[in-house]
Amino acid sequence: xxxxxxxxxxxxxxxxxxxxxxxxxxxxxxxxxxxxxxxxxxxxxxxxxxxxxxxxxxxxxxxxxxxxxxxxxxxxxxxxxxxxxxxxxxxxxxxxxxxxxxxxxxxxxxxxxxxxxxxxxxxxxxxxxxxxxxxxxxxxxxxxxxxxxxxxxxxxxxxxxxxxxxxxxxxxxxxxxxxxxxxxxxxxxxxxxxxxxxxxxxxxxxxxxxxxxxxxxxxxxxxxxxxxxxxxxxxxxxxxxxxxxxxxxxxxxxxxxxxxxxxxxxxxxxxxxxxxxxxxxxxxxxxxxxxxxxxxxxxxxxxxxxxxxxxxxxxxxxxxxxxxxxxxxxxxxxxxxxxxxxxxxxxxxxxxxxxxxxxxxxxxxxxxxxxxxxxxxx
Numbered sequence: 001x002x003x004x005x006x007x008x009x010x011x012x013x014x015x016x017x018x019x020x021x022x023x024x025x026x027x028x029x030x031x032x033x034x035x036x037x038x039x040x041x042x043x044x045x046x047x048x049x050x051x052x053x054x055x056x057x058x059x060x061x062x063x064x065x066x067x068x069x070x071x072x073x074x075x076x077x078x079x080x081x082x083x084x085x086x087x088x089x090x091x092x093x094x095x096x097x098x099x100x101x102x103x104x105x106x107x108x109x110x111x112x113x114x115x116x117x118x119x120x121x122x123x124x125x126x127x128x129x130x131x132x133x134x135x136x137x138x139x140x141x142x143x144x145x146x147x148x149x150x151x152x153x154x155x156x157x158x159x160x161x162x163x164x165x166x167x168x169x170x171x172x173x174x175x176x177x178x179x180x181x182x183x184x185x186x187x188x189x190x191x192x193x194x195x196x197x198x199x200x201x202x203x204x205x206x207x208x209x210x211x212x213x214x215x216x217x218x219x220x221x222x223x224x225x226x227x228x229x230x231x232x233x234x235x236x237x238x239x240x241x242x243x244x245x246x247x248x249x250x251x252x253x254x255x256x257x258x259x260x261x262x263x264x265x266x267x268x269x270x271x272x273x274x275x276x277x278x279x280x281x282x283x284x285x286x287x288x289x290x291x292x293x294x295x296x297x298x299x300x301x302x303x304x305x306x307x308x309x310x311x312x313x314x315x316x317x318x319x320x321x322x323x324x325x326x327x328x329x330x331x332x333x334x335x336x337x338x339x340x341x342x343x344x345x346x347x348x349x350x351x352x353x354x355x356x357x358x359x360x361x362x363x364x365x366x367x368x369x370x371x372x373x374x375x376x377x378x
Contacts, residue, residue, distance in 0.1 A: 001311055001316060002081040002316035003026070003080070003317050003346075004078060004080035004120075004122075005026040005078070006077065006078055006347065006349075007023065008021070008024075008076065008077040009021070009022040009024075009045065009046065009074075009075070009077075010022070010076075011041075011073070011075075013071060014041065014063065014073070014090075015044070015065065016038045016041060017373045020374070022368065024377075025366060026079070027364055028338075028342075028361060028364060029349045029365065029366045030358045031349065031351045031368045032351070032353065032355045032358070032370070033353070033370035034353060034371070037373070039323075039351040039370050040323050040351060041373075043323050043351060044058075045074045046074075046123060047123055047125055049076055049078075049087055049120075049123055050121065050150075051118065051150065052114070052150070055125045055127055060091055060100065060102050064091065069098055071091050072091055073088060073090035073092075074088070076088075078121055080121060080316050081119075085107060085120050087105070087106055087121075088105040089114070090103070091103075102114070104116060104117060106120070115155075115158070118150075118151075122310050122314055122316075123321065124147075124303060124306060124319070124320055125320070126299065126300065126320075127324075128323060128324050130299065131292070131299070133295075134278055134286075134290070135295075138274075138276075141275055142272075142275070145276045146160055146202070149201050149202060151310045151314075153205075156201050159197050163191065163194040163271065163272070164272065166187060167272065170261075175265065188251055188254045188255060191267075192250040192251040195234060196234060196243055196246050196247045198271045199238060200238055200243060206230050208309060209228055209305060209306060210229075212308060212312075213225050213305050216305070221336070222333045223300045223301035223304065223333075223336075224282050224283075224298060225282070225301060226287070227280075229276075229277045231274060232271060232273060232275065233269055234270065234271055234274070235274055254267070257269065280294060280298060293328075296329075297333070300325065300337065304344065307320060307346055308344055311346075319347050320341060322350040323351050326350065326358060331360070334358075338364075355369075
């Protein structure tokens with residue numbers, strides 16, 4: 001398996017970083033400093049080396065440094081499956097103003113879509129905002145699962161986007177007094193096809209992840225195994241009938257529910273209503289009922305299991321972004337986490353307010369101190 005690591009990262013007008021250049025080696029990267037110094041901003045910049053809106057899901061026009069035009073760039077030099085590669089992304093300043101969609105350049109050539117980034121790196125992250133994943137709305141868990149799928153299936157993001165776009169078009173048609181029957185039939189046929197494809201991709205990821213968790217079970221791990229399943233009307237039938245039959249069945253449901261959905265103002269059935277169900281395997285307890293500490297340990301365990309799976313399927317190791325994770329763990333669990341990441345062969349970028357939180361890493365990390373958007377290598 002190829003290992004992937006970043007050895008240069010350069011930010012220009014990104015958040016509170018006017019111009020920041022970071023040169024590191026293949027070891028982990030520890031970023032420490034006071035709150036508000038700009039640590040998480042560096043991780044967010046790395047997250048833009050994958051498709052989508054980054055780990056904060058921010059609007060692109062809200063990322064540029066305050067009191068500037070709004071343009072921003074992230075440049076990275078990676079070593080991985082395709083040897084050394086240079087990647088640039090951001091919003092560019094043009095004669096007509098700042099662009100609204102970020103461009104991606106790989107070795108100087110513009111990529112057709114950001115999906116091309118997945119040929120060179122897979123970026124996985126864990127942030128404090130994800131601490132309420134198991135108790136929050138189902139939509140958060142669907143997005144979490146979709147990011148998991150996207151890390152091994154570059155086409156999944158487009159499928160989800162197309163499904164949501166088609167569903168909004170159906171809702172708009174149903175809101176009309178006399179919707180065009182032909183348009184509605186065509187829309188629902190497309191919606192059924194996309195819906196089954198989205199549900200199937202999620203179902204496959206959950207199956208693969210579950211198998212990997214069982215095969216790599218370690219009863220002594222401080223991060224307990226999770227039992228992961230999907231709930232949803234489509235998901236429950238995957239494997240029971242063929243995909244084409246499931247599409248026909250979903251299409252029939254969509255047609256028969258038109259009047260109900262019209263009154264509700266939305267489509268009431270489909271993969272946009274499914275949920276990721278997680279249990280604490282050793283305790284046979286729903287994750288939502290576990291303590292805060294147990295939920296954090298479960299989440300870390302899921303991330304590590306997913307990182308292992310991504311590496312096996314992609315043929316190269318992912319890069320991990322761990323924002324303020326160490327602060328919630330005792331010394332023993334911190335040391336275990338660092339050891340497990342190293343065993344996976346991943347380069348991890350980690351943040352914390354105190355350098356001592358990472359002392360178990362010893363000489364296996366680059367240490368960067370951040371203050372007021374300025375970075376110094378220690």
